[in-house]
Amino acid sequence: MSIKDSAYKVWRFYADGFRGMTVGRSLWILILAKLAIFFLILKLFFFPDLLERDYDNDADRAQAVRENLTR
Amino acid sequence: MNDLMSVVDWSRAQFALTAMYHWLFVPLTIGLSLIVAIMETIYVRTGDAKWKGITKFWMTLFGINFACGVAxxxxxxxxxxxxWSNYSWFVGDIFGAPLAIEGLLAFFMEATFVAVMFFGWKKVSKGFHLASTWLTALGVSLSALWILIANAWMQNPVGMRFDPSQMRNVMDNFWEVAFNAVAMNKFFHAVTSGWVLAAVFVVGVSSWLLWRKSNVEAAKKSMKVASWVGLAGAVLVAWTGDGSAVEVARVQPMKLAAMEGLYNGSRGQSLVALGVVNADKRPGDTQPEMHFSIDIPYGLSILATHDPNAFVPGINDLIDGIEINAAGDTVNTVSYAERIVLGKKAQDALRAYGEAEKTGDAEAMAAAQAVIDANFKYFGYGYLSSPEDAVPDVPLTFYSFRIMVMTGGYLLLLFVVLLFVSYRKTSVLEKGWLHWVGILSIPVVWICSQAGWIVAEAGRQPWVIQDVLPTGAAISDIPAGSVATTFWIFAVLFTLLLFAEISIMLRFISKSTGSDIEAAK
Known part of the structure; x- marks a missing residue:
């Protein structure tokens, strides 16, 4: 079996599975809504990685943490 | 400083809230995946289609919980x-590596085998489907392994070396981190507690079906499987809990003393079975430890060391530097007052290291590094104002421990009774009171599970990394208001998620009461 056939089979497996879902459909909506809220709202607007955002390199980050921990 | 304290409090409250909500879903996923795998094994071995229907019913509930809990x-x-930016930088590779492995493993195992579990009934062979179900169960447990290894490292930081230049802990022995004794006990304790939790969930839902006189045979069969899993889980939880107690006595003796409300230890130390702790008592004062207590003679010495005559140090003893070593002998180590001095010395040296690094003074850096290395063990004590700051919240730890043990004991008894009536007194399975005992046990098991984590996490305060970094030093310098805002966002969001899960589950179960679970589709 070629790679193309195998990939098609895997695709069909997931596509048929999703199509045949009953309870699963509302669950997928829930998962996608949750991921969107987590990553597109909370992560972007409320949870920056402070050291990544405020410093350009690891040496500066280390220096910032050293200052925080020894002041 | 007041604002800083508020940030600590809000950050702790937020982490506790989100971790506790997360832990509502996780143990059910761990335990239900095992129960579903056992049920499907019975189906494959017997060829009885009724078991296929039963497996699919519980697999759907597993799927609902998985979907609500994922991410x-x-x-x-x-x-x-x-x-917690200071903390997340300071822990370095030690936290990053296990979490990266967990992420990759969880993603690949779950994306592959969960899909086969749900979509593959008519697409793959019975054997392959069964293997996928078992691999899903194994995968969710392995996911838990890596996060628990990371957590155990915070409780017992081994296999690491602090690099003052990088300001991070660098892993120098992966195997020591992975096979940390605390991690092994914690992993088996958490996973088997998941078996108990899921077993009670299955018993509770089956009881509801029995009370509604719906799918009676499927409910009875499910209850039997769940009771065996629950009994095995409860026995293993007790066994691994015993192992955890020995490890706590060895690496976190202050947590053990707080769990017992014990200030002045002794040889042949008794265990408080039931009691009212004196919340006003402080280290060094003469107030009584308990307002009232019923004690088990020698209990704590046995729990902590397996030797009924062993000495178990209390809070005052630990502050004075009296501990028990790995061999179980009483040793006089460094008092907490001295540890504070040594911790401050390490911090001063770290500051000097930073200054020397800026000017490129290699000699001064080496001298500072030597002082840091010699005193790093007590680095965190340098942040404390007095030895009393190293004592966790005694009443919270004391009562949480008792709630965990008592509810756990009740659940063990419940499984014994259920197995007895399932095999010997089957008529009792029709009784309404038994159904309500089963239904009402559902919240009990979640209380038990959450209480266990409160003991583990509140009991290790003030440390975020034992002896090395206190919670107050681990936080970022951010406004308390922003943490408070996200706290409430999470409180609302996770509560909605929980209601969504419960409502989808109830809708599915209610629909099933009108149909035949055993009719395999």
Whole structure:
């Protein structure tokens, strides 16, 4: 079996599975809504990685943490 | 400083809230995956289609819980970067490596085998489907392994070396981190507690079906499987809990003393079975430890060391530096007052290291590094104002421990009774009171599970990394208001998620009461 056939089979497996879902459909909506809220709202607007955002390199980050921990 | 304290409190409250919500879903996923795998094994071995229907019923409930719980742990990682930036940098590779392995493993195992579990009934052979179900069960447990290894490292930081230049802990022995004795006990304790939790869930839902006189045979069969899993889980939880107690006595003796409300230890130390702790008592004062207590003679010495005559140090003893070593002998180590001095010395040296690094003074850096290395063991004590700051919240730890043990004992008894009536007194399975005992046990098992984590996490305060970094030093310098805002966002969001799960589950179960679970589709 070629790679193309195998990939098609895997695709069909997931596509048929999703199509045949009953309870699963509302669950997928829930998962996608949750991921969107987590990553597109909370992560972007409320949870920056402070050291990544405020410093350009690891040496500066280390220096910032050293200052925080020894002041 | 007041604002800083508020940030600590809000950040702790937020982490506790999100971790506790996350832990509502996780143990059910762990335990239900095992129960479903056992049920499907019975179906494959017997060829009885009724078991296929039963497997699919519980597999759907597993799927609902999996969908609601998936990614709730990601929030904790968000919080590390924002609220706990000092901590997340300071822990370095030690936290990153296990979490990366967990992420990769969980993603690949879950994306592959969960899909086969749900979509593959008519697409793959019975054997392959069964293997996928078992691999899903194994995968969710392995996911838990890596996060628990990371957690155990915070309780017992081994296999690491602090690099003052990088300001991070560098892993120098992966195997020591992975096979940390605390991690092994914690892993088996958490996973088997998941078996108990899921077993009670199955018993509770089956009881509801029996009470509704719906799918009676399927409910009875499910209850029997769940009771065996629950009994095995409860026995293993007790066994691994015993192992955890020995490890806590060895590496976190202050937590053990707080769990017991014990200030002045002794040889042949008794265990408080039931009691009212004196919340006003402080280290060194003469107030009584308990307002009232019923004690088990020698209990704590046996629990902590397996030797009924062993000495178990109390809070005052530990502050004075009296501990028990790995061999179980009483040793006089460094008092907490001295540890504070040594911790401050390490911090001064770290500051000097930073200054020397800026000017490129290699000699001064080496001298500072030597002082840091010699005193790093007590680095965190340098942040404390007095030895009393190293004592966790005694009443919270004391009562949480008792709630965990008592509810756990009740659940063990419940499984014994259920197995007895399932095999010997089957008529009792029709009794309404038994159904209500089963239904009402559902919240009990979640209380038990959450209480266990409160003991583990509140009991290790003030440390975020034992002896090395206190919680107050681990946080970011951010406004308390922003943490408070996200706390309430999470409180609302996770509560909605929980209601969504419960409502989808109830709708599915209610629909099933009108149909035949055993009719395999």
């Amino acid at each position: 709730t742990g990601i929030i904790l990682e968000f919080e590390f970067g924002t609220n």
